[in-house]
Amino acid sequence: MLVVKKFGGTSVADKERIFNVARRCIEDYKKGNEVVVVLSAMGKQTDVLLDMARDINPKASKRELDMLMTTGEQVSVALMAMAMDALGVPAVSFNAFQVQMHTTAVYGNSRLKKIDTERIRTELENKKIVIITGFQGINKYDDYTTLGRGGSDTTAVALAAALHADACEIYTDVDGVYTADPRLVKDARKLSEITYDEMLDLATLGAGVLHNRSVELAKKYGVQLVVRSSLNNSEGTVVKEEVKMEKMLVSGVAVDRNVARISVIGLLDQPGVAFKLFNHLARHNINVDVILQSVGRDGTKDISFTTTADDCDEAVEIVKRHGEGSLKCQKIEVEKEVAKLSVVGAGMMSNPGVAAKMFEALYDVGINIKMISTSEIRVTVIIDDKHVEQAINSVHQKFSLGEN
Amino acid sequence: MLVVKKFGGTSVADKERIFNVARRCIEDYKKGNEVVVVLSAMGKQTDVLLDMARDINPKASKRELDMLMTTGEQVSVALMAMAMDALGVPAVSFNAFQVQMHTTAVYGNSRLKKIDTERIRTELENKKIVIITGFQGINKYDDYTTLGRGGSDTTAVALAAALHADACEIYTDVDGVYTADPRLVKDARKLSEITYDEMLDLATLGAGVLHNRSVELAKKYGVQLVVRSSLNNSEGTVVKEEVKMEKMLVSGVAVDRNVARISVIGLLDQPGVAFKLFNHLARHNINVDVILQSVGRDGTKDISFTTTADDCDEAVEIVKRHGEGSLKCQKIEVEKEVAKLSVVGAGMMSNPGVAAKMFEALYDVGINIKMISTSEIRVTVIIDDKHVEQAINSVHQKFSLGEN
Numbered sequence: 001m002l003v004v005k006k007f008g009g010t011s012v013a014d015k016e017r018i019f020n021v022a023r024r025c026i027e028d029y030k031k032g033n034e035v036v037v038v039l040s041a042m043g044k045q046t047d048v049l050l051d052m053a054r055d056i057n058p059k060a061s062k063r064e065l066d067m068l069m070t071t072g073e074q075v076s077v078a079l080m081a082m083a084m085d086a087l088g089v090p091a092v093s094f095n096a097f098q099v100q101m102h103t104t105a106v107y108g109n110s111r112l113k114k115i116d117t118e119r120i121r122t123e124l125e126n127k128k129i130v131i132i133t134g135f136q137g138i139n140k141y142d143d144y145t146t147l148g149r150g151g152s153d154t155t156a157v158a159l160a161a162a163l164h165a166d167a168c169e170i171y172t173d174v175d176g177v178y179t180a181d182p183r184l185v186k187d188a189r190k191l192s193e194i195t196y197d198e199m200l201d202l203a204t205l206g207a208g209v210l211h212n213r214s215v216e217l218a219k220k221y222g223v224q225l226v227v228r229s230s231l232n233n234s235e236g237t238v239v240k241e242e243v244k245m246e247k248m249l250v251s252g253v254a255v256d257r258n259v260a261r262i263s264v265i266g267l268l269d270q271p272g273v274a275f276k277l278f279n280h281l282a283r284h285n286i287n288v289d290v291i292l293q294s295v296g297r298d299g300t301k302d303i304s305f306t307t308t309a310d311d312c313d314e315a316v317e318i319v320k321r322h323g324e325g326s327l328k329c330q331k332i333e334v335e336k337e338v339a340k341l342s343v344v345g346a347g348m349m350s351n352p353g354v355a356a357k358m359f360e361a362l363y364d365v366g367i368n369i370k371m372i373s374t375s376e377i378r379v380t381v382i383i384d385d386k387h388v389e390q391a392i393n394s395v396h397q398k399f400s401l402g403e404n
Numbered sequence: 405m406l407v408v409k410k411f412g413g414t415s416v417a418d419k420e421r422i423f424n425v426a427r428r429c430i431e432d433y434k435k436g437n438e439v440v441v442v443l444s445a446m447g448k449q450t451d452v453l454l455d456m457a458r459d460i461n462p463k464a465s466k467r468e469l470d471m472l473m474t475t476g477e478q479v480s481v482a483l484m485a486m487a488m489d490a491l492g493v494p495a496v497s498f499n500a501f502q503v504q505m506h507t508t509a510v511y512g513n514s515r516l517k518k519i520d521t522e523r524i525r526t527e528l529e530n531k532k533i534v535i536i537t538g539f540q541g542i543n544k545y546d547d548y549t550t551l552g553r554g555g556s557d558t559t560a561v562a563l564a565a566a567l568h569a570d571a572c573e574i575y576t577d578v579d580g581v582y583t584a585d586p587r588l589v590k591d592a593r594k595l596s597e598i599t600y601d602e603m604l605d606l607a608t609l610g611a612g613v614l615h616n617r618s619v620e621l622a623k624k625y626g627v628q629l630v631v632r633s634s635l636n637n638s639e640g641t642v643v644k645e646e647v648k649m650e651k652m653l654v655s656g657v658a659v660d661r662n663v664a665r666i667s668v669i670g671l672l673d674q675p676g677v678a679f680k681l682f683n684h685l686a687r688h689n690i691n692v693d694v695i696l697q698s699v700g701r702d703g704t705k706d707i708s709f710t711t712t713a714d715d716c717d718e719a720v721e722i723v724k725r726h727g728e729g730s731l732k733c734q735k736i737e738v739e740k741e742v743a744k745l746s747v748v749g750a751g752m753m754s755n756p757g758v759a760a761k762m763f764e765a766l767y768d769v770g771i772n773i774k775m776i777s778t779s780e781i782r783v784t785v786i787i788d789d790k791h792v793e794q795a796i797n798s799v800h801q802k803f804s805l806g807e808n
Contacts (some may be wrong), residue, residue, distance in 0.1 A: 058422075061489060067478065067482040068482070074475045081468045082465070119546075
């Protein structure tokens with residue numbers, strides 16, 4: 001059996017944890033499995049590097065930032081190979097150049113295109129554990145790129161797909177996917193199984209366990225994922241195409257607090273305004289999430305949208321540059337203290353009452369809804385960040401998610 | 405004019421120094437020159453990484469050590485590109501993969517074979533300063549290798565040769581090549597010029613300013629080197645084929661304290677013993693320096709040799725393994741507190757009195773000589789490390805090196 005195991009930064013933050021991960025991988029190896037390990041940078045190393053960069057040049061180019069960042073995972077994989085070797089198991093580490101982890105050209109938020117598995121297979125045949133840098137790739141210019149947030153998950157899934165792995169295990173600091181964040185909701189319950197689509201919505205919406213791109217990729221290539229804890233041996237949550245158990249109305253409530261709302265007030269109410277606005281943002285690789293456009297009035301209209309809090313300042317700058325110029329907007333408003341709350345469930349498709357039930361749960365505790373967005377299996381609202389805890393508990397209870 | 409400028413770890417140890425180096429390179433760039441910069445890892449970063457590795461696995465494989473170490477220079481070059489960019493000059497950083505810095509297969513102490521200059525030339529034509537990781541290369545397996553001590557000097561010279569650079573400037577924390585280490589000898593004098601051969605002997609013998617491989621390479625390809633200080637604008641020392649000024653008898657006195665002496669006592673006095681002994685060491689890439697073989701007696705003979713202090717333990721282990729086995733030696737003695745003192749000078753070739761004069765200088769201050777080795781332009785002795793300061797001053801004075 002070929003297993004891809006991915007461990008995040010906290011799992012390799014120090015010597016002790018590195019050896020823990022090494023032992024865990026060796027367990028699998030000793031069962032006769034072929035083991036491929038994907039690692040993130042140690043602990044807060046990515047932040048340390050980012051701080052160094054910002055100190056030198058707050059507007060450092062993304063190309064050079066990626067050049068800097070990618071050293072983080074390389075340190076992790078080299079140390080892990082040394083740890084396994086110290087435990088008597090042959091291991092070899094690779095970076096993105098060595099396994100030709102090809103991505104799109106863009107820096108800072110690239111997408112994987114192709115992986116050369118030949119070298120990995122050779123080393124697996126040599127009975128080595130193969131350890132690969134997550135998060136990073138190389139583009140057509142032979143420059144380093146990085147895959148953006150949660151990029152190591154994507155690396156793991158892509159490797160599992162390319163190697164036709166029998167399992168892809170994502171180790172995190174939680175032991176699976178919960179009906180809600182257990183830090184916020186006391187009776188949150190761990191799900192034993194969840195569909196790709198539900199996980200996709202949970203991931204996109206900030207459940208924080210898996211990154212959406214990794215779930216997309218897993219769905220596309222039918223890679224069965226297991227989300228498990230690196231700290232204990234509990235079963236975890238399996239993410240796959242169909243779940244056996246009867247579908248619940250709602251599988252979970254997700255919160256994303258890394259959100260900012262930008263409102264562009266008084267745009268000319270004429271065709272092409274929204275296109276132009278979002279085209280400028282897209283060209284700068286800024287992901288826009290919930291979009292709300294007001295009904296036109298007095299020849300003008302307002303457009304509100306959310307971005308990640310990280311992208312907010314850049315987005316505002318772009319909107320200012322173009323918005324005040326060709327788009328002739330009157331005012332730009334920014335709210336950084338907002339959060340996104342969503343309920344997700346494949347069962348929703350055949351049950352129209354979910355949105356209303358969610359709004360009721362928020363009304364019960366007097367929370368104002370700022371924006372609403374829905375999909376087939378999801379209802380999302382934007383609320384003030386300070387109400388998050390109250391809101392998620394009320395919604396969790398309204399859908400009886402704590403009960404088995 | 406195309407200039408290659410190399411800066412060591414202390415020159416890029418923190419933000420302020422990084423900007424100093426950036427400004428220095430930009431000065432050259434603004435004169436219309438094409439500038440290629442070679443950097444080492446920041447400050448003590450190589451030691452930090454090495455300590456991490458030793459903590460995890462004291463016997464870490466050299467392959468994984470190189471994988472770890474090479475992150476150091478990558479951090480330096482990325483930050484330098486950001487600094488130059490902050491100062492308004494376009495710059496781009498490259499690692500060994502990106503400029504295909506091909507080396508021999510061996511890890512930890514590899515040799516450069518070939519560099520692909522196409523990408524560098526393209527970026528220079530784009531009016532960018534090109535910043536390249538020193539010390540590192542890649543081998544035929546597409547693994548990282550490192551060039552051993554002083555490797556960044558070698559990278560700079562190799563790049564200067566490959567790019568047919570008009571100048572290769574090696575910036576260090578001293579402002580040139582001295583007749584002796586100014587920290588040890590008060591009236592040591594800076595040389596304005598020195599030949600490759602003299603520099604080669606001084607480098608090999610521990611003048612510590614330039615690494616011997618870099619000088620060898622410079623000689624082979626006729627790359628004129630300038631050794632300068634990164635801290636001031638003084639002229640430095642030019643290293644080239646022929647020096648104009650009248651050749652002095654001796655150009656300098658060099659000390660190497662990173663030396664250990666290993667004596668293998670009571671080997672069988674039969675053909676092939678020395679070959680076998682040193683063949684084993686060579687196969688483990690251990691450089692042996694001064695070798696002394698006693699005249700045979702009672703059917704046995706003794707062989708003493710020196711290695712770097714770093715290699716000593718490994719060398720002893722190898723000698724033990726083979727020496728006590730097939731070579732049937734009676735005893736192995738190790739002395740770690742020894743140093744190598746040498747006088748170097750192209751003028752020596754036509755003047756046989758130099759060795760005697762050096763021995764006299766040591767006799768004057770009552771210092772015992774443990775081993776002697778000579779070449780055409782060099783006399784080397786091994787002495788107790790505790791006598792180094794006294795010895796170098798006595799020799800420096802005997803040859804009147806402090807006088808112009």
